[in-house]
Amino acid sequence: MTGSEPQVISNGMGGFNRVIDNSRTAAPAQLAYGKILDNGFTFTTTGALENIVVLYENQMISASQNGNSYTVELPEKDFTNRNSQTQLVRIYASDANGRTNDLLVPVQDGNVVQDPSQLARSDFHNQVLYFMMVDRFLDGDPSNTKPVPDPEILPKANYMGGDLAGVLAKIKDGYFEELGINTIWLSPITQNPEGAYGLWPEPRTKFSGYHGYWPISNTEIDYRFGDEQLFKEIIEEAHDRDMNVILDYVANHVHEEHPLYKEHPEWATNLYLEDGSLNTERWDDQRLTTWFDTFMPTLDFSKPEVVEKMTDSALYWVTNYELDGFRHDATKHVPEVYWRTLTKKVRSNTDRPIYQIGETYGSYDLIRSYVSTGMLDAQFDFNQYDAAVSAFAKRMATSLIWQKHSIKD
Template sequence: MMNKILKFTIAALALWAMGCSSYIDAPKDSQIIGQASPISLEFDKTTIITADYFISPSLIDSVVVPASLSAALSQDREEVVLSGSLDNPLDVMTFWVDGYGYDILLKKSNQQEVTITFDPEGKQYETVQLKGEMNNWNPAAAPFTKEEGVWKTTMLVNEGVYQYILMLDGKETPDPANPNTVSNGMGGTNSVLTVGDVEAEKPMLETYDHSEPVVYLKTPAIENTIVFWENYQLETRYKDNILSFEIPANAQSMERSHIRAWTYENGRLSNDVLIPLSYGKVIRDTEELTRHDNHNWNMYFVLIDRFKDGNPANTRKVDDPQIHPKANYYGGDFAGITQTIQSGYFKDIGVNTLWLSPITQNPEDAYGLWDKGGVTTTFSGYHGYWPVSSSKVDDRFGTEEEFRELLDVAHQNGMNVILDYVANHVHELHPVYQRNPDWATELYLPDGRLNTELWDEQRLTTWFDTFMPTLDFSREEVIETMTDSALYWVKDFELDGFRHDATKHIQLEFWRTLTRKIKDSVTVPTGRQIFQIGETYGSRELIASYINSGMLDAQFDFSLYDAGLNTFGQGNSFEGLETQLQESFNYYGYHNLMGYISGNHDKTRFITLTSGEVSWSEDGKLAGWTREIEDPQAFAYDRLSMFHVFNQTIPGIPVTYQGDEYGQPGANDPDNRRWMEFEEDELSSLELRNRSVYSTLTDLRNTEMTLTYGDFRFHTVTENTLAYSRAYFEEQVIAAFNKSDQQQVVEVLLRNEFDYSNLEAQFGNDFVIEDGVLKVTLPSNSFEILIL
């Protein structure tokens, strides 16, 4: 419990709190599904698509905005254009819809004009370009012009830290005028650009106490704090540094609703606060959460064909001698997953949400070619990403009835299932392409180049391979056809959501249309929420552009994965990881639903890179085809556990690739797609130990409210040591790391107003508390989690 000497008593607080709960003026059925995502303003003008937020935009009566902004509501009510800039970092706009007001948070633009120059020092270049996180690694988006012998480019960039390189006549090089560099994870370096004062101190907003219907928050910036219940701003009162508000009586009739809050001070935004409610009462125990609480998800990626063969009768390889066995079907299926759920394996390792690889029919023949060393081979479609149908289940995985059984068994065991859906492209045998070849983008560019794998330069048109046409989502008929196809899966099957492949390669209108159809056809009539998470490699600005109330709920945070890989894997400084995590908070919020991965089927296994069986600079695919990748060194298992600790203790949804719970080795595709191993006699002592540690971690994640809804505060950040804490009311969790090659004492300056007499270390490391400082003794490559 918090120290009551330092803390106001509830009785004292009640003297100035607002008293009994009262109703706010809100409709029985909200026009907004879920919590409206904040609107981050653009530099000058911001266009809001009203259907992103409201079920029936035609019912909008008017909008009210802060005095520093002007708002133009289109005649058809489908758009609002905001002009101007906020006076403060945060404010609120109100939509009046069918007689009721809905409040949405506004965030001030933090874009700045940045000029980068390059002095060739007498050397001659035809073209100078920049590619980096600020322009989605697309050199065509930042051409330089030459003035008096010096090249320069100017762009609008959000405050933050960005990696980039220059392109000198097409050759990549770090910026010679910028001494700040960081490892690119592939044996080279990127330049680092810092825009704005990223080191400026941010105000802290903390949960403090509650005595229903009153909730108390603590912050030094109480007068600037904005609090919402659902999508309605609440009246607040404050005294000293304690703010109070009442939970509306409306919440008492709702199984789940939420309180959200933000504040600012000296022009800097705070963290956000998220408090779940059950029938109007603050949830304090994870036992009160259900599988429908997305923040409580712990996700596990199953590559179906390589997981478990539960029904050998449907195992059928592609009969082609050109296919190497590693590139053919192994036999994993729905029955194998269902059996694994029933065996209790997923419960034992603490995951509650399965992400399944695509299940639609793939071609019967071999396609593609590897001839770059080691072997020459074609490939089968065992992975599921070459659809020849968007609605037929691949018979090698099982029948529709077996898939429905899988879903039923998962739900009976408190688990969610989301399906990997491929919309961006189809196989050339897919009827959509066969009947409508003009629905594909052009395979050749106007300059004659093949338009394949140009991921950033031709982001919305590039093909993955010559036999996989990319669909042209600038065409309305393509959007309608493919959104209807996706809708089929959540209407006809009790799926809990989608993982969307190749998200950034599809226009935003597709995602808006799909989400609108899901709301209209599934959520509104049945109340069933469909979670959508996307796959986008690119800048945080690009990734965030797909996330709002009218599109995706989240995406995978590959920038933070790369930072974690470089930090825990290569030994880069924890200071870089701190910077990258703070950047993610800035873009996605402190209570985001982003996916934080241990790895995936497109990457060399973390443990193999860390151990050195595959070097950071070599081609991981080539490595897998040219030699046997051996078991990792012992220290790499410790490093993998540290990476799991990080993913399981930061905000967001931890996502584990099958086999990473114990440390399955592997180079890149297909060596990273080995058969799963479950039995103790299949695993080494190190693998068994890692799986045990992983299970302990997930148990903590699943049972501690702090690790789901707690705030986040960095305490100690050095090259080799890291410590941070998360707190939810009087509960607190502290995570500490030592990645050096020798024992370290990690010192943590503790938060005030907590009684630490019952602090417990979960992994047995020694600690003491002296004068408000926690000192944790950690061996090399180890961690500790302490719980209050």
């Protein structure tokens, strides 16, 4: 411990964790962008660096040091990026206190990009995402609005009527462009069950599948949201306005009414552990096999036939539609073999850039383990999110940001 008082910090799931920093006594140096030069750029550091790696489209180039300033000269050789006119220079460094922040410099035709309008929607670092829960966004078609008629469901946990027609209408009226959005992220749109499930501790009521995370099909669009034609129109209309559409996709589990589970109950992991206890919500110690709830079988990806079937289903969304990518649900609960197989299939079956971003609550090591060549492009950073919420939205000291990031990752 470096401080005498124990500190708590949100775990992002409604609870709190103790912050214990026993690793470092000072924060690492900070890198900052410097000047743009005719043939490159400069960057600065707030302290002496021990290691620096500068990568130009994944090939190492050099940086020359002058005190706390470094100059990067871009080589004449043209490095290509399969997805874009833009190449990226990435700078990573460390000092005695650990990793510094990273720098990312976009380059086109050997010159640093100075105007964001030079970037395309396929330059994925340039994305400004808007997430919507489809059911809660806009009811564009009252004819498909069908709440589950079950009094056990808390009314606010029932279907509200939002649908793809509502999304399309807002794209057409320029809503997202006005907000400066260039990527729309839709909550899952695959068919969900009719019934009432789950049980909240307080109030003790059930809820419906309005959120979309209880798939009973991996390819059919929920009739309450719309159909294939509407989804195609959404993507076409978004592309006409230079926006991406990415889809939230669930691979970790199915709902118990899913035909896959009915036909192959052996494709799910065992609901009970060897000691007879329920393997539900064991997020960390049974990370890959735990069930989210007793009605949501988690798939057993140690079986090759399950990996094959589930990656084919995901692939369908980028071959049948001009979709730009996925937000992958529950990434840390699905093993690496699924992500590698899917990425390989996606790359060999499409010729356009497909963006894959995952959801992983956990350490930086765990988050990073899914971001790599042949796997995902990105993951959400809930650690950063927690630190930002603590700093800007809660009465907690901003020093927690420093502590959070200096915890050995």
